[in-house]
Amino acid sequence: MPARTIRDRQHLFLGSRLKRLAERMQTDVVLVAHRAGIPIQPGQYPLLVILEEHGATTIGALARAMQMSQPAITKSAGKLEEAGLVTIGRGDTDRRQSTVALSPAGREALDRSKRDVWPSVEAAVKEVTDDLSGSFLDQIATIEARMEARSLNARAQAHAIPTLQVAADTDVPAIVALMNRAYRGSGTETGWNSEADYIAGDRTSEALLREELETKPDAALLVWRTPEDVQGCVWLQPLSEDAWHIGSLTVDPRMQNAGLGRQLLGASEQWVRERGGRAIRMTVVNVRDSLIAWYARRGYQPNGETEPFPYDDARFGVPKRDDLCFIVLEKQL
Template sequence: METPAPELSFRDATDADVDALVALIESAYRGDSSRAGWTTEADILQGQRTDPQGVLEVIKAADSRLLTVEREGRIVACCQLEHRGDHAYFGMFAVSPAAQGGGLGKVIIAEAERQAREVWGATEMHMTVISVRDDLIAWYERRGYRRTGRMTPFPYGDERFGVPQRDDLQFELLIKELA
């Protein structure tokens, strides 16, 4: 008989979570530790993904929350939700590399969508993804997001977002209708 996975708990991040959340986000996207999971950006971006100030700004922003996901008392994932009128913005999504590939991401994004719909009455979820991340975009498409072709430039020269390893990076807007 299969042992059930330990329960997840969802809560809003607090100031006390900042260091753990920065470490989680960095581990999911940068450096060798990120290669244990499939969301790594290590081949296209080096340097940092975020910093304590950036995480704290999301926690403190009036129309924003940093949803923190715990399993057995340990933070295993997070995502930003920001209320923007009729839609919500989904960002800063990170799942611990050791926990990737087991369906955790699907559960978290579904909960984020539910909360955006029920708490804010959002009718759409928006997100931006680096346009060359075909595998990641395909994962979001399987969750009902659609590519819009609307691009915004990558902030080249601002190392708070990483050090690009190629010159063709830009963000594409993905949108999902929330029923």
């Protein structure tokens, strides 16, 4: 078999294996950066970091620091300049003396990378490289097997911390569609926390959501977006000086098994902490045992209170049973 051909010549083909492994890792990092909307290739980070730490630097100095040829550095710097991430001050007579510096856009992209890309990639790489044993070739084989079982991109996605933004009015249609898919969808559109078995109809509508936003100006509807679409949303509203209500925590059903709901909840809690909140309160339909257990594993416990289900308001859906109510869960931050 072809795979055995490689295994039987591990020393001979080591360079090819390492190159393939590096290319696979870099491809996955590109996917992580793309998901965060950051236009930086993995191989461009070393040059940008040198510029951040040392300021404007000549092509020659960059070549020595990165142990690359000056033509290669000139080419890399030129691509970064085209992307608006660096500026290049041209030498009058000697191109080797051209000076490269971070642009404001490059500094902002690098800051976002440190926040939105590097921590999750570092955690993902740590997963595939921790607890290695045996010879160097054995360790390479283990890393290959781990990445085959679960890609670096998938591992990084599980560790990512969502960046929440206040929703714009133009986001409302996408948010409504997302919530209805997650909570009332059917077939492949059904999320594991769907209410469709006991509540029919849509979870919300554009008119209802806009009404909520208009009548509750102190609340925040936050979205977690990628360059392609809104992937998650959450409603946060202050109840008192240090207590907040959380509701409508929603993740695209197609991505629920990647741990994104846990990440979105964590980001929501951090958002509340940053605004002085010390407790979060939510209401959950009483028959949603799996969802209640999911929140319990994350520190949310019933406080003994219940609230009636709005049977007389079909805007929230049509109940299929007559024993529904809300239980109140709380967590101290």
